Amino acid sequence: MTISPKGAERLMTLFIAAGMSLLMSAAMLLFNMGLTPDFWSAWMKNWVVSTAVAYPAALVVVPLARRVTGRMT
DSSP states (O other), X not given: OOOOHHHHHHHHHHHHHHHHHHXXXXXXXXXXHOSOTTXXXXXXXXXXXXXXXXXXXXXXXXXXXXXXXXXXX
């Protein structure tokens, strides 16, 4: 299966957004609630929501960051 370069970039952005939101949602939940009995279910709910926010945000921010970096270098 071959993916176009644009499709590969979007897939990579999804993987990055999902991974970062996974770690960040766990860290923030631990910081705010501690290790409670319902931590796992609360974490998964938070992760789904944070990924839904992070992916579209990353689709906007990544190209802007590339442009800014390109201008600076």
